[in-house]
Amino acid sequence: MSIIEVNNLTKYYGKSRGIVDVSFNVEEGEIFGFIGPNGAGKSTTIRLLLSLIYPTSGSAKIFGKDCIEYGPMLRQDIGYLPSEVFYYEGMKVLDLLKYSASFYKKDCSERMYELAEIMELDLKRRIDDLSYGNKKKVGIVQGLLHEPRLLLLDEPTSGLDPLMQRKFFDLVREENEKGATVFFSSHILGEVQRLCSRVAIIKEGSLIETQDIKTLQKDTYKKIRIEAPGLDEKRFLIDGVMNLEKFDGAARFFFKGDINTIMKLISEQVVSDVTIEEPTLEEIFMHYYE
Amino acid sequence: MNIYRHEFKMHLRSDIIWSISQAAMIFLFTWIFSSIAVDAALLTETLSQFPKELLIAFGMENLDLATVLGFFSFAFLFSQILLALQAANYGFGILSVEERELTADFLLAKPISRRRILFSKVLSAFTGLTITNIVVWISSFVFINMFKGDRTYETSTLLKLLLGIVVFQLVFLTLGMFISLLVKRVRNVTPFSMGLAFGMYVLSAFGGMLGDVKLELITPFKHFDPGYIISNQAYPSTLWISVAYIVVSAIGTYVLYQRRDIPAPV
Numbered sequence: 001m002s003i004i005e006v007n008n009l010t011k012y013y014g015k016s017r018g019i020v021d022v023s024f025n026v027e028e029g030e031i032f033g034f035i036g037p038n039g040a041g042k043s044t045t046i047r048l049l050l051s052l053i054y055p056t057s058g059s060a061k062i063f064g065k066d067c068i069e070y071g072p073m074l075r076q077d078i079g080y081l082p083s084e085v086f087y088y089e090g091m092k093v094l095d096l097l098k099y100s101a102s103f104y105k106k107d108c109s110e111r112m113y114e115l116a117e118i119m120e121l122d123l124k125r126r127i128d129d130l131s132y133g134n135k136k137k138v139g140i141v142q143g144l145l146h147e148p149r150l151l152l153l154d155e156p157t158s159g160l161d162p163l164m165q166r167k168f169f170d171l172v173r174e175e176n177e178k179g180a181t182v183f184f185s186s187h188i189l190g191e192v193q194r195l196c197s198r199v200a201i202i203k204e205g206s207l208i209e210t211q212d213i214k215t216l217q218k219d220t221y222k223k224i225r226i227e228a229p230g231l232d233e234k235r236f237l238i239d240g241v242m243n244l245e246k247f248d249g250a251a252r253f254f255f256k257g258d259i260n261t262i263m264k265l266i267s268e269q270v271v272s273d274v275t276i277e278e279p280t281l282e283e284i285f286m287h288y289y290e
Numbered sequence: 291m292n293i294y295r296h297e298f299k300m301h302l303r304s305d306i307i308w309s310i311s312q313a314a315m316i317f318l319f320t321w322i323f324s325s326i327a328v329d330a331a332l333l334t335e336t337l338s339q340f341p342k343e344l345l346i347a348f349g350m351e352n353l354d355l356a357t358v359l360g361f362f363s364f365a366f367l368f369s370q371i372l373l374a375l376q377a378a379n380y381g382f383g384i385l386s387v388e389e390r391e392l393t394a395d396f397l398l399a400k401p402i403s404r405r406r407i408l409f410s411k412v413l414s415a416f417t418g419l420t421i422t423n424i425v426v427w428i429s430s431f432v433f434i435n436m437f438k439g440d441r442t443y444e445t446s447t448l449l450k451l452l453l454g455i456v457v458f459q460l461v462f463l464t465l466g467m468f469i470s471l472l473v474k475r476v477r478n479v480t481p482f483s484m485g486l487a488f489g490m491y492v493l494s495a496f497g498g499m500l501g502d503v504k505l506e507l508i509t510p511f512k513h514f515d516p517g518y519i520i521s522n523q524a525y526p527s528t529l530w531i532s533v534a535y536i537v538v539s540a541i542g543t544y545v546l547y548q549r550r551d552i553p554a555p556v
Binding site for chain 2: 099102
């Protein structure tokens with residue numbers, strides 16, 4: 001059974017576009033990546049799934065049930081972490097988490113303390129006094145404390161330091177291994193690649209592609225920069241090399257194909273510096289436009 | 291129940307402050323009464339020299355300030371303004387606060403229907419208003435009896451005056467909620483609630499001055515005009531308009547809130 005089924009979902013805010021005719025399925029047990037630049041419609045899609053907003057046309061089902069009609073019931077099993085977290089003024093962290101837990105049928109207190117400890121969250125502090133990153137941790141704990149079957153994560157890592165990001169990813173993986181399905185929206189390709197099995201790419205409100213992450217990686221380019229004295233960049237003009245540029249004694253290009261071919265070419269040179277990077281999301285998108 | 295409790299805690303402090311202000315004001319007015327009632331004749335003469343428009347604006351044209359309720363109805367008008375402000379504050383605030391403080395994403399992503407959220411919030415605000423209402427009742431009876439001296443008053447008339455408070459509060463509460471959903475975003479509650487409460491009051495005051503019946507029709511201050519209630523020992527016949535406000539606003543609020551797109555916190 002598909003955990004999420006989105007059928008021709010369209011949302012216009014007045015005249016401005018949210019998303020147009022988006023369809024995809026998320027299967028049980030998947031970690032599904034949803035990538036796209038800012039304003040592409042990632043949050044709109046998630047907010048439609050939560051019936052925070054209502055579609056102009058099309059529909060979405062979660063656990064096989066319509067997400068508007070059965071919304072309150074479905075949300076018992078959904079954990080949501082928004083990209084920006086805001087909580088009631090003047091509340092202590094513990095009070096907020098308890099308030100959050102009070103909406104769910106099961107007793108969440110044990111998992112709540114466990115998560116707070118993992119995320120190193122001080123429960124006694126007032127939320128107003130917390131830094132952005134710490135507020136985000138509150139968001140993570142309140143989104144996970146009821147052990148949901150489906151996690152909707154909307155750019156969850158912004159504001160977290162690398163250490164916390166890793167802890168968070170471990171948590172998400174752990175929940176996934178316990179059986180939770182994860183819908184992970186992000187504009188950072190790296191974290192999607194690290195975590196997800198399948199990705200959908202959204203751009204200007206429309207899905208461009210839904211792909212297996214391995215295929216996507218194989219398809220994508222590497223960004224290579226070589227610095228060498230007296231470098232002859234023309235040597236790199238082989239199949240799979242694109243956008244070759246030379247400046248200040250360094251060459252920069254994109255490469256797609258067997259990485260060994262290019263490594264051999266590089267090793268023939270006396271280089272002072274080499275970087276091989278994943279292309280940024282924008283650069284991947286450029287590939288999709290061609 | 292959890293939302294009700296949470297909401298109640300959120301506005302408890304404001305509720306206490308409104309209640310204390312009501313009690314203090316009623317105390318002050320009744321206390322003044324005890325000292326001026328002695329020279330009632332002098333006061334009546336002084337007032338008769340005021341421009342008639344001014345007296346109308348304050349609903350004092352038919353008042354006998356020398357009687358207990360005559361004077362109290364004058365005080366009650368100020369009490370009504372405070373009640374209207376408080377109810378409008380809650381009305382404009384309770385739904386819009388989630389969007390203003392960007393907590394709507396938290397609350398509405400919980401397994402709970404919007405109907406439940408709405409009912410819990412309204413019930414909680416109404417509880418707060420009722421606390422103030424009770425404080426007005428108690429202070430009215432206590433302070434009137436404390437300062438009336440050997441003068442008497444008709445208890446049933448005073449009861450009529452006080453019984454109207456519930457409906458009066460509900461008008462401003464529901465109207466506030468309805469308008470807060472009609473506009474795109476309530477950035478700040480105070481201008482809205484001040485606008486509604488004082489706007490309605492000014493309509494009532496100026497309506498009286500101009501003798502324009504049409505303006506008087508739409509303001510709840512006229513439907514619960516203390517001067518009228520005391521001199522006629524009955525509510526004005528236009529009271530149904532206030533009831534209509536409540537029904538229309540309540541239905542409108544329900545429909546609009548069910549359909550509302552919650553703006554994303556940007």
